[in-house]
Amino acid sequence: xxxxxxxxxxxxxxxxxxxxxxxxxxxxxxxxxxxxxxxxxxxxxxxxxxxxxxxxxxxxxxxxxxxxxxxxxxxxxxxxxxxxxxxxxxxxxxxxxxxxxxxxxxxxxxxxxxxxxxxxxxxxxxxxxxxxxxxxxxxxxxxxxxxxxxxxxxxxxxxxxxxxxxxxxxxxxxxxxxxxxxxxxxxxxxxxxxxxxxxxxxxxxxxxxxxxxxxxxxxxxxxxxxxxxxxxxxxxxxxxxxxxxxxxxxxxxxxxxxxxxxxxxxxxxxxxxxxxxxxxxxxxxxxxxxxxxxxxxxxxxxxxxxx
Amino acid sequence: xxxxxxxxxxxxxxxxxxxxxxxxxxxxxxxxxxxxxxxxxxxxxxxxxxxxxxxxxxxxxxxxxxxxxxxxxxxxxxxxxxxxxxxxxxxxxxxxxxxxxxxxxxxxxxxxxxxxxxxxxxxxxxxxxxxxxxxxxxxxxxxxxxxxxxxxxxxxxxxxxxxxxxxxxxxxxxxxxxxxxxxxxxxxxxxxxxxxxxxxxxxxxxxxxxxxxxxxxxxxxxxxxxxxxxxxxxxxxxxxxxxxxxxxxxxxxxxxxxxxxxxxxxxxxxxxxxxxxxxxxxxxxxxxxxx
Numbered sequence: 001x002x003x004x005x006x007x008x009x010x011x012x013x014x015x016x017x018x019x020x021x022x023x024x025x026x027x028x029x030x031x032x033x034x035x036x037x038x039x040x041x042x043x044x045x046x047x048x049x050x051x052x053x054x055x056x057x058x059x060x061x062x063x064x065x066x067x068x069x070x071x072x073x074x075x076x077x078x079x080x081x082x083x084x085x086x087x088x089x090x091x092x093x094x095x096x097x098x099x100x101x102x103x104x105x106x107x108x109x110x111x112x113x114x115x116x117x118x119x120x121x122x123x124x125x126x127x128x129x130x131x132x133x134x135x136x137x138x139x140x141x142x143x144x145x146x147x148x149x150x151x152x153x154x155x156x157x158x159x160x161x162x163x164x165x166x167x168x169x170x171x172x173x174x175x176x177x178x179x180x181x182x183x184x185x186x187x188x189x190x191x192x193x194x195x196x197x198x199x200x201x202x203x204x205x206x207x208x209x210x211x212x213x214x215x216x217x218x219x220x221x222x223x224x225x226x227x228x229x230x231x232x233x234x235x236x237x238x239x240x241x242x243x244x245x246x247x248x249x250x251x252x253x254x255x256x257x258x259x260x261x262x263x264x265x266x267x268x269x270x271x272x273x274x275x276x277x278x279x280x281x282x283x284x285x286x287x288x289x290x291x292x293x294x295x296x297x298x299x300x301x302x303x304x305x306x307x
Numbered sequence: 308x309x310x311x312x313x314x315x316x317x318x319x320x321x322x323x324x325x326x327x328x329x330x331x332x333x334x335x336x337x338x339x340x341x342x343x344x345x346x347x348x349x350x351x352x353x354x355x356x357x358x359x360x361x362x363x364x365x366x367x368x369x370x371x372x373x374x375x376x377x378x379x380x381x382x383x384x385x386x387x388x389x390x391x392x393x394x395x396x397x398x399x400x401x402x403x404x405x406x407x408x409x410x411x412x413x414x415x416x417x418x419x420x421x422x423x424x425x426x427x428x429x430x431x432x433x434x435x436x437x438x439x440x441x442x443x444x445x446x447x448x449x450x451x452x453x454x455x456x457x458x459x460x461x462x463x464x465x466x467x468x469x470x471x472x473x474x475x476x477x478x479x480x481x482x483x484x485x486x487x488x489x490x491x492x493x494x495x496x497x498x499x500x501x502x503x504x505x506x507x508x509x510x511x512x513x514x515x516x517x518x519x520x521x522x523x524x525x526x527x528x529x530x531x532x533x534x535x536x537x538x539x540x541x542x543x544x545x546x547x548x549x550x551x552x553x554x555x556x557x558x559x560x561x562x563x564x565x566x567x568x569x570x571x572x573x574x575x576x577x578x579x580x581x582x583x584x585x586x587x588x589x590x591x592x593x594x595x596x597x598x
Contacts, residue, residue: 089430103348112341116429118326
């Protein structure tokens with residue numbers, strides 16, 4: 001307890017989450033292989049990757065639900081494998097899915113969970129933050145899937161966690177609910193909450209996270225700020241147009257304006273179907289994942305040849 | 308959450324006030340209220356656990372009342388009504404259902420639907436969770452027993468004992484039996500592979516026990532080997548203890564050894580209480596790691 005108070009007077013604080021050379025295998029299957037990353041206090045970090053890539057295994061190890069096979073993990077200064085109740089009081093968990101029978105109403109469930117924490121947010125505040133004011137007295141099993149998901153999020157934040165785990169939090173949300181959720185996460189960030197997020201929605205990751213790591217096949221293939229992922233090459237704009245003969249062309253260039261000007265001059269007017277595209281996070285993510293899949297396929301082929 | 312000022316990642320946050328956690332007992336007590344509320348909202352539980360002994364007592368009374376009293380003298384005098392004869396068995400069944408059947412199915416369901424996983428991520432001690440469950444069983448089991456006695460007395464006109472020492476026996480047999488069943492239920496909840504299969508696993512066990520332990524069938528009419536098997540399980544002893552309270556003393560002659568044997572009732576229930584405690588302690592997990 002004492003060590004946490006000292007950080008107030010220090011200029012840099014230790015990472016909220018430290019993962020060093022983490023591996024996790026189930027029998028012969030390596031779900032997570034040699035992953036390392038840190039999450040700073042107050043930072044929002046996204047773990048991205050295809051289904052089955054090892055995101056949930058990683059996050060469940062950090063939450064204390066699973067034991068690691070190898071490596072070192074520290075979460076809020078403690079090993080989650082031995083996290084005690086005081087440690088659990090400082091984290092909030094939104095699991096990937098929940099199918100609770102939900103005979104309690106939204107307000108009852110939140111009031112009960114608020115009572116488990118030493119310094120909870122108020123029930124009214126949290127219900128408002130997830131936009132369920134009209135459903136406060138409705139039993140959870142009578143809510144739609146998206147509304148139940150919002151209850152999950154509400155239960156994750158009711159204890160005023162220092163560190164919040166969000167495993168695919170917006171599954172089943174309509175666009176309006178998703179934007180409302182983003183606002184909620186921004187206000188949690190403003191409060192200083194550290195957040196670890198997994199999502200398949202790349203817009204969401206770009207919107208919310210300071211940094212992201214991409215996991216494919218249990219390996220961390222890239223990590224950085226949203227603006228750095230994939231390296232500078234991945235961000236070179238693409239110009240696409242159709243020539244007079246109707247053939248489509250595309251060209252990657254760091255100087256798209258000059259290319260467009262040249263094209264316009266050559267065509268003597270507007271080039272047909274002209275587009276200047278800046279790769280979105282989704283484009284960069286997909287190219288990274290595909291490149292990795294191609295690499296590992298080649299590796300596998302080489303191994304087979306040598307074997 | 309009203310703050311709009313943004314903090315830069317990596318910079319020092321203002322220290323959060325550390326408030327001490329609530330005690331295990333306080334959280335356990337808050338669980339009891341929550342558990343009882345959810346118990347009465349579950350239609351399955353209310354019907355198959357809470358109301359079942361009432362229904363069975365009604366059926367037995369209606370079905371067999373034409374056959375006259377049980378334990379009558381050769382001249383046809385004396386004896387007690389069928390309802391009065393089955394009341395102790397129904398009370399014992401209620402204890403088994405409220406404790407063992409209820410918790411085994413309830414906890415297996417909470418394991419299956421993710422409730423336990425979620426609770427495991429909160430600062431709730433498993434002990435507080437146990438206090439909540441045991442408290443739920445004690446409260447619902449007591450309400451059930453009291454209502455059963457009221458229904459027996461006023462709806463079926465069954466005479467209840469007046470001697471204080473009989474009621475003292477009732478209290479300890481009931482409390483010890485219910486708590487033992489509750490812990491056995493927690494331990495048994497580890498057996499079903501999924502929440503959905505819980506009823507299918509637990510109900511046959513409970514049903515067979517009730518048939519061989521003198522709940523639905525007159526215990527003295529069962530073959531000796533079946534009585535001996537029943538003697539290995541707690542329900543037989545709970546039913547025997549309840550018979551000692553509610554049946555006339557001359558019925559003791561019908562027991563396996565011709566006596567109520569309350570000392571053996573106490574011993575058997577204490578042994579099963581230890582089995583339940585150890586079993587709960589060894590098998591209970593918020594989640595099965597790595598499955």
